[in-house]
């Protein structure tokens with residue numbers, strides 16, 4: 001991007017309101033002793049969305065990045081005709097993160113995790129000499145791998161061995177991206193465990209998930225894209241949630257847009273959904289509880305194994321902390337839905353027939369929740385609805401292309417010792 005200048009911002013702790021400076025790495029206010037998110041506060045209140053070819057960085061006024069990176073694409077919003085007519089909605093807007101070239105959507109890792117990765121890596125201060133660590137079951141790993149590979153940023157990925165087929169790329173990756181895997185039979189939680197052990201080494205630093213302000217502000221670009229296209233803040237925001245980070249980010253974006261003044265009042269209701277039987281946040285919400293209800297480990301693993309939309313199987317979501325999903329849902333007057341595998345498969349087919357593109361299972365959960373909301377009269381014909389299609393076009397992208405798969409440098413048994421994990425992962429980054 002030409003003439004890029006980092007935007008000015010400060011960080012504010014949601015729980016205490018304390019304002020402090022960013023160092024490009026910090027994930028929380030160390031002076032706060034209750035669980036809380038921190039938020040960015042941008043000096044620029046009226047966003048200037050660049051119309052040039054700068055990908056996601058066209059929203060750089062409201063991205064906490066010190067630099068821009070190569071190869072990014074922005075989410076694309078368009079007005080639905082097919083699905084809208086089918087549902088009897090006059091103002092249905094689809095924000096698409098993925099590969100849908102007819103609409104100008106060019107995210108080649110095919111999910112909105114790309115918005116996070118370009119923002120997080122643009123914020124990350126490499127000069128501190130630490131190596132970024134990301135644990136993921138798939139979409140996040142693919143997005144970070146692409147961004148880091150294309151921009152020569154060292155990255156340690158931790159993924160369950162059973163999910164290696166999610167690590168497809170059009171071209172071989174740069175050597176700066178290293179992968180470790182939790183042996184077959186291990187799942188996302190084991191991959192997180194591996195990364196947590198590696199993080200005991202001072203060489204590594206956690207990307208941080210929802211706590212990373214760059215991650216949320218990257219995902220917030222979906223709502224910025226929608227508001228810019230529609231001309232105002234939508235009335236309803238539909239998204240399937242795993243951690244809920246995307247929905248929290250959407251709410252933060254709506255507040256910023258309201259303060260901007262040109263996009264109308266923020267009456268946006270968050271309409272979120274999970275894939276049954278893995279529905280821990282839905283259960284807490286229905287019980288009107290800020291805290292997650294007990295979820296037996298064995299049952300959680302079993303439920304995660306059953307659902308189609310695996311990316312929604314996060315067991316430690318940022319739900320109850322200050323500024324988390326519970327607060328965002330309460331403040332927005334939102335609602336929570338549940339979809340079965342059968343329902344999301346139907347929704348996925350319907351979306352492809354009416355909109356002309358394949359979508360990820362998680363996105364199909366959001367489509368199904370919209371169908372339910374219309375049936376139940378929760379959304380009216382004239383309401384302005386934003387449907388966040390968080391992933392799609394993977395089949396389209398892969399068609400006729402030969403894919404290259406990232407292979408793990410080390411596969412750790414579930415019984416690996418801490419010294420072994422730390423020593424061998426550190427050694428991967430010695431030239």
Ligand SMILES: *Cc1c(COP(=O)(O)O)cnc(C)c1O
Nearest residue numbers: 241242243244245246362390391
């Ligand atoms: C990660 C992901 C989600 C869930 O997003 P959260 O921010 O974790 O709630 C939904 N859809 C797709 C395609 C994803 O990759």
